[in-house]
Amino acid sequence: MVDPAQNGLRFRTDAPVSDPAVTVEAFAEQTNALAVRIEPGEDVRLLLPFLDRLRLVEVNFPSFGDGRGYSAARILREAGYTGELRAVGDVLVDxxxxxxxxxxxxxxxxxxxxxxxxxNALSRWPDVYQPTADGRVPIWNLRHG
Amino acid sequence: MYQYDHYDQAMVDARVAEFRDQCQRRLEGKLTEDQFKPLRLMNGLYLQLHAYMLRVAIPYGTLSGAQMRALGNIADKFDRKYGHFTTRQNIQYNWIKLEDAPDILADLAKVEMHAIQTSGNCIRNISSDHFAGAAADEIIDPRPYAELLRQWSSFHPEFSYLPRKFKIAVIASETDRAAMRLHDIGINIVRNDAGELGAAFYVGGGMGRTPMIAPLINGFVPLDQLITYSEACLRVYNRYGRRDNKYKARVKILVHELGAEEYTRQVEEEFALLIAQSIEPPFAELERIRTYFDEPAFDADASDELDRTDPDFAVWSDRNTHPHKTPGYVSAVISLKPVGGIPGDATADQMRLMAELAEQYSFDECRVTHTQNIVLPHVRKADLFALWQKLDAAGLGTPNLDQVGDIIACPGLDYCSLANARSIPIAQQISQRFHANGKGEILGELKLKISGCINACGHHHAGHIGILGVDKKGVENYQLSLGGSEAEDTSLGKITGRGFDEAGIVDAVETSVDVYLAQRQDGERFLDTYRRIGMEPFKEALYG
Structure with a gap:
C-alpha cells in the first residue's frame, strides 16, 4: 500500500484523519467513528444520517472497471458531505x-x-460539459455568461 | 447542421491528445492491455479477428459534405479504400493499425468529428431519425435534443464505467425510423394536450441474446428536465445494474428483473433528488443548438412535378425517396446494397462522390441510416433525375430501399472475433437469388436482417425475416425467424424451427417468401401476411 500523503494524491489542506476506516455496518453502531469504507455493492445513502460526524469516506474500487463508486461519491457530495472522499484500490491514472x-x-x-x-491527466481537460460535484462551471453555462 | 464552437473543438482536441498519450504509455508498457482496453474502446478502437477496427461516431447520423469527404480520405490513407456504415449510424474501418489511430482521430478532429464513446461500457453515440428535419410527419426536429444529449454524455465522469454499453435514440414522430424501443433509452418527443413538447422515455429495450422491447416509463418529461431525467435513469442503472454476468448487465435486464414499475419508482426518486442539484443546461443552450438546425433556404417556387419519362429513374424515385415537408423537395436514399454487394460498404471514391452530391443537391448535408444506407435529405424534385444519373453511374443507384435486397448484415465471421458464422456471404447470396429470379421486384417491403452471432448486431430479432448464424458442432448453421419489426409496431421475430446450412438458408428464405406470395391479400406486406396467417403455413412449407 502507498501512503496517500507520500504519493501526493490528496487535494485538501486539513490534516488527514488517522482513524482506520470501518465498514458501513460497524460505522452505524460505533458512534465515535469518524472514518468509513464503502464497498461497491453498498448503498452509500446509509451514511447520510451521519454526515455531521463523518470525516473520511473511503470508496473502494476492487476493480477499476466497476464504476459504482463514481455514483457513491457524487451522492455524498450532493447530500452536502464536505469531509475527505478517498478513492482506494485499483485506482489508475486514466x-x-x-x-x-x-x-x-x-x-x-x-x-x-x-x-x-x-x-497530465488532471490538467488535460480545458473545460467540462456537465456540472458535477467538483463545482467546475460547465461549457453550457460558460457559453451563456 | 451543428457546428463546433471553440469549446467543442477544444474538448475533441484534448481527447486526441489524451489518446495519443494513452497509446504511447501502452507502447511503453506503462499500461497493461487490460488497463488500456477500456480506454481504446472508448475511442472506438476494437480488436477484431485480423486487425483493429476503428468506429467513428456520426452523431445522430448527420454529416456535412466535408465530413463525408474526410471519411473517404481516411479510408484511402489508413485503410483499404473502403469503410462500412453501421446500424448505429456510424462508420467503421476494418484494417487499422494501432499506431495510426491517434493520427486518424486528429484528421477527424479537423472536420469536427471523433470516435468518442463508440464502444465500451459507456453512453454511446446518440442515434436519431435519418429523415429528421425533412420528414413530413415529424412534430419537431429531434436532433437539437440529440446534440444536447451528446454534449451531456461526452466524457460523463459518473457514467464512463457502466455495467455495459448504453445506447440512446431520439425521435420526434409517430413513425419510428430509428428502432427507438430497441435502445437502452428511447426518447420520443411528443406534444401533450396543452400543446407543449415533452419527452416520452422508454427504458430497457435492446437486442442481443435477450431481446426486449422497452416499456414506457414516463410519457411526458418536460424538455427542461430532459438531462436531469436521463441522469436519473443512468444513475439507477449504474448503481444497480448487474455486474456479475456481462450477458445480464444491460439495463433491459435490470428493468426486467425489477419490473418497469419499480425501476420507474427508483428513477423518479433519484430524479426528485437530482432536480434540486440544478444540473439541467440553461434553456438558452437549447436555443443556441436549435439555430444550427434551422431549415435550409428552400426554394419556395420549387416545382412539385417530377419528370418520370425514364422508366428506371421512375422505379428508383418511387422506391428510394421519402416525402419531404417542403413542396418541391424529397429526401433521396442512396442504397449501399447493390445486388450481391456487401451491405453498408462504400468505397473511398463513392464517399467522395456522395460528399459532392450532398453539397450540390442537398444543402451540404447527408445522413447515415440505421439500415446502412445514406440519405440526401433535401433534394429538389427538379434535380432528382440528374442526381440519380450520377448515382447510377457510380453503382449507387440500386432501387431497393426497404426491399428484400436492402439487407442489414453485421460484419460476421469475415471480420468479427465474436461471430459464430459469416453474415456477408449469406446476404450476398440472398440478394443475388432474388435479383436473378425476379421475385425481388414483386415483393414490396420486406426487411431482412442477418446477424452472425447471438449478439444481434445485424438486428435479426427485428427483421420481417431474420437470420441468426450459430455454430453447430464446428459448422456454420443458420436459424430463421419471422415476424420481427423495428418500426413503431415493434415486435420480435419467432424462430421457425431447426436451422439450415449455408445453401439451405437461402432456399428457406425463398420458400418463406413463396408462402407470402401465395397468400398475400391486397396491399399486404410480408409482415402483415405473417401476422394474419401466423407461423404454421410457413413451418409447413419449410419442414412439412
Missing amino acids: QIAYMKRCGFDAFQPDELLDRGDVE
Missing part, C-alpha cells in the same frame, strides 16, 4: 480525473502512480 469530477479529493491507489502522468 480514471482519477473523472473521479475528481465526481467529488473525490484523495486517492490511495494500490500501485504508485507516475506523478507526471497524474499531472
Whole structure:
C-alpha cells in the first residue's frame, strides 16, 4: 500500500484523519467513528444520517472497471458531505480525473502512480460539459455568461 | 447542421491528445492491455479477428459534405479504400493499425468529428431519425435534443464505467425510423394536450441474446428536465445494474428483473433528488443548438412535378425517396446494397462522390441510416433525375430501399472475433437469388436482417425475416425467424424451427417468401401476411 500523503494524491489542506476506516455496518453502531469504507455493492445513502460526524469516506474500487463508486461519491457530495472522499484500490491514472469530477479529493491507489502522468491527466481537460460535484462551471453555462 | 464552437473543438482536441498519450504509455508498457482496453474502446478502437477496427461516431447520423469527404480520405490513407456504415449510424474501418489511430482521430478532429464513446461500457453515440428535419410527419426536429444529449454524455465522469454499453435514440414522430424501443433509452418527443413538447422515455429495450422491447416509463418529461431525467435513469442503472454476468448487465435486464414499475419508482426518486442539484443546461443552450438546425433556404417556387419519362429513374424515385415537408423537395436514399454487394460498404471514391452530391443537391448535408444506407435529405424534385444519373453511374443507384435486397448484415465471421458464422456471404447470396429470379421486384417491403452471432448486431430479432448464424458442432448453421419489426409496431421475430446450412438458408428464405406470395391479400406486406396467417403455413412449407 502507498501512503496517500507520500504519493501526493490528496487535494485538501486539513490534516488527514488517522482513524482506520470501518465498514458501513460497524460505522452505524460505533458512534465515535469518524472514518468509513464503502464497498461497491453498498448503498452509500446509509451514511447520510451521519454526515455531521463523518470525516473520511473511503470508496473502494476492487476493480477499476466497476464504476459504482463514481455514483457513491457524487451522492455524498450532493447530500452536502464536505469531509475527505478517498478513492482506494485499483485506482489508475486514466480514471482519477473523472473521479475528481465526481467529488473525490484523495486517492490511495494500490500501485504508485507516475506523478507526471497524474499531472497530465488532471490538467488535460480545458473545460467540462456537465456540472458535477467538483463545482467546475460547465461549457453550457460558460457559453451563456 | 451543428457546428463546433471553440469549446467543442477544444474538448475533441484534448481527447486526441489524451489518446495519443494513452497509446504511447501502452507502447511503453506503462499500461497493461487490460488497463488500456477500456480506454481504446472508448475511442472506438476494437480488436477484431485480423486487425483493429476503428468506429467513428456520426452523431445522430448527420454529416456535412466535408465530413463525408474526410471519411473517404481516411479510408484511402489508413485503410483499404473502403469503410462500412453501421446500424448505429456510424462508420467503421476494418484494417487499422494501432499506431495510426491517434493520427486518424486528429484528421477527424479537423472536420469536427471523433470516435468518442463508440464502444465500451459507456453512453454511446446518440442515434436519431435519418429523415429528421425533412420528414413530413415529424412534430419537431429531434436532433437539437440529440446534440444536447451528446454534449451531456461526452466524457460523463459518473457514467464512463457502466455495467455495459448504453445506447440512446431520439425521435420526434409517430413513425419510428430509428428502432427507438430497441435502445437502452428511447426518447420520443411528443406534444401533450396543452400543446407543449415533452419527452416520452422508454427504458430497457435492446437486442442481443435477450431481446426486449422497452416499456414506457414516463410519457411526458418536460424538455427542461430532459438531462436531469436521463441522469436519473443512468444513475439507477449504474448503481444497480448487474455486474456479475456481462450477458445480464444491460439495463433491459435490470428493468426486467425489477419490473418497469419499480425501476420507474427508483428513477423518479433519484430524479426528485437530482432536480434540486440544478444540473439541467440553461434553456438558452437549447436555443443556441436549435439555430444550427434551422431549415435550409428552400426554394419556395420549387416545382412539385417530377419528370418520370425514364422508366428506371421512375422505379428508383418511387422506391428510394421519402416525402419531404417542403413542396418541391424529397429526401433521396442512396442504397449501399447493390445486388450481391456487401451491405453498408462504400468505397473511398463513392464517399467522395456522395460528399459532392450532398453539397450540390442537398444543402451540404447527408445522413447515415440505421439500415446502412445514406440519405440526401433535401433534394429538389427538379434535380432528382440528374442526381440519380450520377448515382447510377457510380453503382449507387440500386432501387431497393426497404426491399428484400436492402439487407442489414453485421460484419460476421469475415471480420468479427465474436461471430459464430459469416453474415456477408449469406446476404450476398440472398440478394443475388432474388435479383436473378425476379421475385425481388414483386415483393414490396420486406426487411431482412442477418446477424452472425447471438449478439444481434445485424438486428435479426427485428427483421420481417431474420437470420441468426450459430455454430453447430464446428459448422456454420443458420436459424430463421419471422415476424420481427423495428418500426413503431415493434415486435420480435419467432424462430421457425431447426436451422439450415449455408445453401439451405437461402432456399428457406425463398420458400418463406413463396408462402407470402401465395397468400398475400391486397396491399399486404410480408409482415402483415405473417401476422394474419401466423407461423404454421410457413413451418409447413419449410419442414412439412
